[in-house]
Amino acid sequence: MGRVGVAEVGHAVPADERIHLRDQVLVLARRxxxxxxxxxxxxxxxxxxxxxxxxxxxxGLTAATRLPGFPTHSYLAFALAVPFLQGALFASINAGxxxxxxxxxxxxxxxxxxxxxxxxxxxxxxxxxxxxxxxxGAVYLLVGVAFGVHIAAGVLGAVVLLALAVLIGFAxxxxxxxxxxxxxxxxxxxxxxxxxxxxxxxxxxNLPRNLISTQWFKFVAxxxxxxxxxEGYRSLIISGxxxxxxxLAFGIAIGIAILALTGASRSLRTRLVxx
Amino acid sequence: MSQPEGIEVEGLVRQFxxxxxxxxxxxxxxxGEIYGFLGPNxxxxxTTVLMLTTLLPPTAGRASVGGHDIVRDGAGVRRxxxxxxxxxxxxxxLTGREHLKLQATLQGLPRGERESRPxxxxxxxxxxxxxxxxxxxxxxxxxxxxxxxxxxxxxxxILFLDEPTTGLDIQSxxxxxxxxxxxxxxxxxxxxxxxxxxxxxxxxxxxxxIIDRGKIVVEGTPAELKARVxxxxxxxxxxxxxxxxxxxxxxxQFGDCAVLEDTAVSVGLEHGEAxxxxxxxxxxxxxxxVGTLQLHAPTLNDVFLxxxxxxxxxxxxxxxxxxxxxxxxxxxxxxxxxxxAR
Numbered sequence: 001m002g003r004v005g006v007a008e009v010g011h012a013v014p015a016d017e018r019i020h021l022r023d024q025v026l027v028l029a030r031r032x033x034x035x036x037x038x039x040x041x042x043x044x045x046x047x048x049x050x051x052x053x054x055x056x057x058x059x060g061l062t063a064a065t066r067l068p069g070f071p072t073h074s075y076l077a078f079a080l081a082v083p084f085l086q087g088a089l090f091a092s093i094n095a096g097x098x099x100x101x102x103x104x105x106x107x108x109x110x111x112x113x114x115x116x117x118x119x120x121x122x123x124x125x126x127x128x129x130x131x132x133x134x135x136x137g138a139v140y141l142l143v144g145v146a147f148g149v150h151i152a153a154g155v156l157g158a159v160v161l162l163a164l165a166v167l168i169g170f171a172x173x174x175x176x177x178x179x180x181x182x183x184x185x186x187x188x189x190x191x192x193x194x195x196x197x198x199x200x201x202x203x204x205x206n207l208p209r210n211l212i213s214t215q216w217f218k219f220v221a222x223x224x225x226x227x228x229x230x231e232g233y234r235s236l237i238i239s240g241x242x243x244x245x246x247x248l249a250f251g252i253a254i255g256i257a258i259l260a261l262t263g264a265s266r267s268l269r270t271r272l273v274x275x
Numbered sequence: 276m277s278q279p280e281g282i283e284v285e286g287l288v289r290q291f292x293x294x295x296x297x298x299x300x301x302x303x304x305x306x307g308e309i310y311g312f313l314g315p316n317x318x319x320x321x322t323t324v325l326m327l328t329t330l331l332p333p334t335a336g337r338a339s340v341g342g343h344d345i346v347r348d349g350a351g352v353r354r355x356x357x358x359x360x361x362x363x364x365x366x367x368x369l370t371g372r373e374h375l376k377l378q379a380t381l382q383g384l385p386r387g388e389r390e391s392r393p394x395x396x397x398x399x400x401x402x403x404x405x406x407x408x409x410x411x412x413x414x415x416x417x418x419x420x421x422x423x424x425x426x427x428x429x430x431x432x433i434l435f436l437d438e439p440t441t442g443l444d445i446q447s448x449x450x451x452x453x454x455x456x457x458x459x460x461x462x463x464x465x466x467x468x469x470x471x472x473x474x475x476x477x478x479x480x481x482x483x484x485i486i487d488r489g490k491i492v493v494e495g496t497p498a499e500l501k502a503r504v505x506x507x508x509x510x511x512x513x514x515x516x517x518x519x520x521x522x523x524x525x526x527x528q529f530g531d532c533a534v535l536e537d538t539a540v541s542v543g544l545e546h547g548e549a550x551x552x553x554x555x556x557x558x559x560x561x562x563x564x565v566g567t568l569q570l571h572a573p574t575l576n577d578v579f580l581x582x583x584x585x586x587x588x589x590x591x592x593x594x595x596x597x598x599x600x601x602x603x604x605x606x607x608x609x610x611x612x613x614x615x616a617r
Binding site: 020023024027028031034035038039105106107108109110111112113114115116 | 328329330350353354356358360362364365366368369373376377378380381382383409425
């Protein structure tokens with residue numbers, strides 16, 4: 001018999017075990033949330049840092065709105081999508097770092113000695129970050145509205161915006177978990193942060209893709225999936241309901257989540273070695 | 276191979292690339308027994324525990340824990356056991372009570388017990404007052420006690436303790452010993468305890484296995500093992516280290532003689548303590564100036580020395596000079612007994 005928790009995935013699960021699985025996910029998600037709330041840096045920086053960058057870009061790049069074809073007169077409205085994605089990056093790093101610390105400290109072995117199911121471990125660790133992503137999304141939205149941004153898709157659009165923020169937070173937290181389970185080191189996880197941040201800058205975060213004149217930058221931004229995640233947020237804020245932009249954003253986020261979770265599950269089989 | 280509450284091991288091996296960390300060990304632990312697994316750092320103790328607790332697959336051999344095969348029925352093993360591993364892996368951001376509730380839920384305790392059991396265990400391990408403090412502020416002893424409480428959440432019948440008192444002060448160590456002894460005495464729990472401390476093994480274990488370089492070199496009750504050595508030893512350090520060889524020659528008339536790396540010469544007195552006066556006379560006759568002379572009743576260290584030719588001190592081994600070989604870790608590897616001077 002090999003790798004108990006993982007081998008159980010996909011089997012028909014009796015009702016008692018389903019309850020046990022649900023309880024496992026909830027208790028681990030609670031732990032993850034408590035850990036985040038008890039580390040002010042995990043809450044304050046994801047909220048503050050993107051807002052500071054938003055303030056800098058909104059005050060310094062206003063002239064860009066005068067470019068022909070720029071989709072809005074408010075650069076703040078245009079840039080408001082970016083903090084949502086930066087918040088997701090923090091979720092990625094926080095989820096990955098917490099998981100890597102559990103591996104390094106031996107807490108993972110403690111969990112492995114219980115009848116813990118592998119999906120519960122992943123869902124619990126990642127689930128805790130969803131709350132932070134949702135909270136962050138709500139704060140960015142409120143700040144934007146407070147400074148005069150009108151959400152073109154209305155109240156329902158704001159709800160969809162938050163849902164997209166939570167989904168993208170989940171996808172990036174899964175990516176963080178994958179990196180943690182793959183490398184098993186908190187430092188290595190944090191080493192990925194600049195790389196992910198560069199991906200945000202090499203996207204349509206500062207200008208619409210059709211207005212980027214530098215060819216190589218335009219090429220990278222076009223093939224950078226982050227562009228489409230940002231454009232999904234942005235469509236709800238400045239254009240209203242854009243089915244294509246939303247489908248691409250939700251589709252890419254789901255794709256990232258599926259790929260990251262699949263990879264994380266495979267890495268977990270190696271990490272959670274139990275006979 | 277199916278002691279329902281015991282442990283049975285046959286030819287267990289774990290190979291890491293070129294290193295055979297555990298080299299074909301056999302042992303049995305009876306239900307309700309405290310089995311001490313004594314050895315220096317790197318002897319293979321923790322690797323054995325990881326295999327028996329299903330966290331590391333063995334390379335060869337077989338073992339059953341609580342009647343469950345460690346390879347074919349890992350889940351059954353995990354249901355039967357509690358384990359406090361060498362690293363006290365606690366979350367510094369959670370409180371003691373939160374740890375126990377987390378563990379109770381993951382172990383699948385009914386909802387009512389998830390609330391009541393943490394309180395009972397906190398009281399038992401003496402952490403009631405610190406229950407709602409974050410573990411990051413606990414002392415080493417408190418962390419070890421919480422670790423023990425976590426291992427007991429699901430009321431296992433078999434408990435694995437991997438060096439549970441390493442780094443603790445004597446007060447915390449004694450408190451933990453008392454609790455472990457009580458678990459075996461009053462609750463009939465089977466305990467597999469690894470330690471590098473001779474005193475801990477002597478005080479706690481009903482039976483002992485001494486492991487060195489992956490092999491069990493001797494096994495028995497502490498009294499049996501000490502009786503094997505059977506005689507007191509006298510350990511002498513010459514005032515002038517250059518007199519070590521002449522000291523060895525002078526002492527070889529009294530029994531098996533080992534030259535230790537700290538320039539001490541240890542000799543077992545075949546006719547007991549009465550020979551001490553003769554030893555002093557022999558030293559005088561050989562004109563050897565004595566720096567230190569100590570008479571030892573047989574201890575587990577003597578057992579370790581007799582079986583491996585080295586001393587065990589706080590987890591570190593100090594080698595005996597044998598045929599010019601360097602001690603362990605200094606390039607030489609030696610097996611067997613110290614060279615007899617006779």
